[in-house]
Amino acid sequence: MKISQSVTKKDHAAKVGGHAIYVADHPKQGVLFGKLVRSSVPKAKIAHIHLPALPEGYFSVDHRDVPGENRVQVVLDDTPVFVADTVEYIGDPILMIVGPEEDEVSALAAQVAVDYEPLPAVLRIDDHDKVFFDYHYGKGDVDAAFADADKVFEETFETGYQEQAYLETQGMIAEPLEGGMRMRGSLQCPYYVHTAVRKALGVKADDIRVLQDVTGGGFGGKEAFPSILACQVAVAANKAQKPVRVVFDRREDMEFTSKRHPSRSVYKVAVKDGRVTAMDIDVTFNAGAYTTLTPVVLQRGIICASGVYAIDHLKVHGKAVKTNTIPCGAFRGFGGPQTFFAVERIMDHIAKDLGLEALAFKKAHLAKQGDSTSTSGLYHFPVPLPAMIEEVEAASSYADKRAAYDKPQSGRYRRGIGISLVFHGAGFTGAGERDLIKAVARIRKNADGTVDVLTSNSDIGQGLKTTFAKIVATELDCPLERVRIENPDTAYCADSGPTVASRSLMVVGELLRRASIRLRAQWSEGSEQIIEERFVEPDFMLPFDLETFHGDAYPTYAWAAYAIELEVDTLTGTHKVLGAWGSFDVGTPIDENIVIGQMEGGFLQGIGYASLEQMRADKGGRIRNHRLADYIVPTSMDVPKLEAILHVEPYPFGPYGAKGAGELPLVGAPAAYTAALEQALRCDIHHIPFSAEDSLSVLREESR
Numbered sequence: 001m002k003i004s005q006s007v008t009k010k011d012h013a014a015k016v017g018g019h020a021i022y023v024a025d026h027p028k029q030g031v032l033f034g035k036l037v038r039s040s041v042p043k044a045k046i047a048h049i050h051l052p053a054l055p056e057g058y059f060s061v062d063h064r065d066v067p068g069e070n071r072v073q074v075v076l077d078d079t080p081v082f083v084a085d086t087v088e089y090i091g092d093p094i095l096m097i098v099g100p101e102e103d104e105v106s107a108l109a110a111q112v113a114v115d116y117e118p119l120p121a122v123l124r125i126d127d128h129d130k131v132f133f134d135y136h137y138g139k140g141d142v143d144a145a146f147a148d149a150d151k152v153f154e155e156t157f158e159t160g161y162q163e164q165a166y167l168e169t170q171g172m173i174a175e176p177l178e179g180g181m182r183m184r185g186s187l188q189c190p191y192y193v194h195t196a197v198r199k200a201l202g203v204k205a206d207d208i209r210v211l212q213d214v215t216g217g218g219f220g221g222k223e224a225f226p227s228i229l230a231c232q233v234a235v236a237a238n239k240a241q242k243p244v245r246v247v248f249d250r251r252e253d254m255e256f257t258s259k260r261h262p263s264r265s266v267y268k269v270a271v272k273d274g275r276v277t278a279m280d281i282d283v284t285f286n287a288g289a290y291t292t293l294t295p296v297v298l299q300r301g302i303i304c305a306s307g308v309y310a311i312d313h314l315k316v317h318g319k320a321v322k323t324n325t326i327p328c329g330a331f332r333g334f335g336g337p338q339t340f341f342a343v344e345r346i347m348d349h350i351a352k353d354l355g356l357e358a359l360a361f362k363k364a365h366l367a368k369q370g371d372s373t374s375t376s377g378l379y380h381f382p383v384p385l386p387a388m389i390e391e392v393e394a395a396s397s398y399a400d401k402r403a404a405y406d407k408p409q410s411g412r413y414r415r416g417i418g419i420s421l422v423f424h425g426a427g428f429t430g431a432g433e434r435d436l437i438k439a440v441a442r443i444r445k446n447a448d449g450t451v452d453v454l455t456s457n458s459d460i461g462q463g464l465k466t467t468f469a470k471i472v473a474t475e476l477d478c479p480l481e482r483v484r485i486e487n488p489d490t491a492y493c494a495d496s497g498p499t500v501a502s503r504s505l506m507v508v509g510e511l512l513r514r515a516s517i518r519l520r521a522q523w524s525e526g527s528e529q530i531i532e533e534r535f536v537e538p539d540f541m542l543p544f545d546l547e548t549f550h551g552d553a554y555p556t557y558a559w560a561a562y563a564i565e566l567e568v569d570t571l572t573g574t575h576k577v578l579g580a581w582g583s584f585d586v587g588t589p590i591d592e593n594i595v596i597g598q599m600e601g602g603f604l605q606g607i608g609y610a611s612l613e614q615m616r617a618d619k620g621g622r623i624r625n626h627r628l629a630d631y632i633v634p635t636s637m638d639v640p641k642l643e644a645i646l647h648v649e650p651y652p653f654g655p656y657g658a659k660g661a662g663e664l665p666l667v668g669a670p671a672a673y674t675a676a677l678e679q680a681l682r683c684d685i686h687h688i689p690f691s692a693e694d695s696l697s698v699l700r701e702e703s704r
């Protein structure tokens with residue numbers, strides 16, 4: 001069987017048959033329930049907390065009950081487990097009410113009253129007075145290039161929140177053990193949770209055990225946030241010395257968990273003889289009240305800021321600012337969608353101003369193998385975008401439609417088609433894999449000849465159980481059924497790193513392949529054998545310096561070209577997607593159906609980010625769109641024709657040539673969507689999401 005040939009997913013029967021056990025499915029007998037009491041104001045000192053009379057068996061938990069550090073381990077550890085004296089956003093957790101009846105716990109929590117001494121709150125990115133992170137890098141002589149330019153273009157682009165909208169809400173159960181704690185829940189990164197809970201409880205690593213339950217989606221939303229919830233639940237269970245469970249309802253989940261960072265990007269571009277010679281880029285991300293994963297999201301965002309183009313003279317400044325709003329965190333694409341939207345828009349606008357066809361203009365600037373990256377690293381491997389563009393052009397009939405829609409359009413409906421080009425750096429930024437993650441993968445052959453995969457990477461719907469098992473079975477030349485892989489349990493699984501950054505298959509999958517080759521060579525019938533493989537950085541990598549952003553930010557890149565055709569109803573302003581086509585290079589697909597599903601799902605999410613997914617805060621800083629009734633995500637009905645083409649450019653250091661896949665498909669969809677809108681509406685677009693109301697505003701201006 002070829003490695004790409006699709007098989008039935010390992011978890012298919014359990015999920016389709018309704019047998020899969022999610023965190024909310026565990027028995028409730030003997031378990032206490034928790035409900036968080038949160039700040040109702042964006043910034044204030046807590047003057048006094050009025051608790052209702054708590055019946056026997058009910059109690060409150062706050063910062064005074066944290067036996068270790070009242071800080072959640074993420075990156076900078078500035079997020080409190082429970083607020084001590086000052087709240088920083090609407091939703092900041094102050095305390096938890098815990099007891100045996102869930103409804104009663106919720107009713108008691110609603111009766112808690114807090115007296116505040118209000119403090120000035122910063123609610124807009126423009127009003128920030130604190131910068132969390134400030135990065136600068138560049139190459140070439142930007143000043144000279146601008147001095148020599150025929151024309152200089154300057155534009156500002158903005159992006160909004162995006163909610164992960166996973167089907168299963170956040171949930172965690174903590175169960176006290178002798179001298180320690182067992183955690184289980186809906187999560188992406190078991191060892192992140194393990195470290196966070198250990199620090200909050202002030203215990204040894206061996207005293208904490210974390211199990212991942214079947215997880216109903218993450219998209220980044222279950223990377224860091226489960227560590228926060230786990231610490232709160234663990235502190236409550238430690239106080240009660242009984243199991244405690246917290247499972248959010250949909251409103252609490254949407255209103256108070258992390259979102260994609262809103263951004264503002266200012267691009268200044270020099271053009272000489274019809275070519276872009278320099279870019280000066282200033283990117284600002286709204287981090288919210290605490291830093292969580294913001295530094296690494298911002299790093300990736302600014303590394304992507306010049307797009308897929310060869311720009312010799314480049315200056316990039318990126319900062320993340322504090323506001324008294326919901327803390328932002330990981331979301332599929334991880335900073336890339338914000339800046340790729342901006343760079344693709346300005347490249348289209350420059351081409352239009354110069355009287356050039358936009359795609360031809362972009363093709364003339366494409367990077368190629370051997371070129372310098374934005375951070376003065378190298379594109380070590382082929383850049384297949386020219387061939388991928390041809391695939392998308394042919395599938396979408398782009399050239400004919402673009403020419404037709406450029407002509408004046410009359411009547412109620414107008415059409416447009418747009419193309420965007422992007423990459424996604426595979427794996428952790430810079431030396432993160434080598435110096436921070438240090439992944440270890442382990443396989444165990446049992447006496448009966450079955451083989452267990454023991455890694456900490458979690459299957460959250462992306463098919464990792466299946467692809468990992470396929471790699472091991474292929475190298476051992478054994479039936480797939482003989483390879484077993486359960487949800488991660490830190491009591492048994494090696495720390496192979498988090499399930500993030502499109503790293504799991506490329507990095508850990510390759511470790512499993514190597515371990516399987518060693519096991520095959522050492523196979524001993526009737527005995528138990530354990531084989532480990534540890535990550536070693538490829539020797540072609542140019543060292544990356546995070547202080548200067550110099551060197552290879554990533555070992556390789558996944559590439560994509562997108563085309564979207566849509567129709568605008570000039571009466572209502574609504575948009576109808578007529579077709580969406582994407583060519584995706586994620587290296588060799590380890591299972592073709594799984595990869596196609598990832599490409600289609602991510603593509604659809606990106607279309608939602610560009611259009612339907614409106615999320616705003618009110619004047620006080622509270623998230624308004626906190627239900628799936630008023631935060632609309634696209635479905636297959638919204639994009640009836642969506643085609644994902646797999647273009648295979650193998651990566652020699654990934655298993656069978658595989659690269660990172662999961663994040664790529666979302667990244668470029670907003671730029672292609674807005675390019676099509678620009679053609680239909682005859683306007684330049686500088687923000688997403690771009691709604692029907694935005695379209696009507698453009699049409700009103702046109703009719704004046």
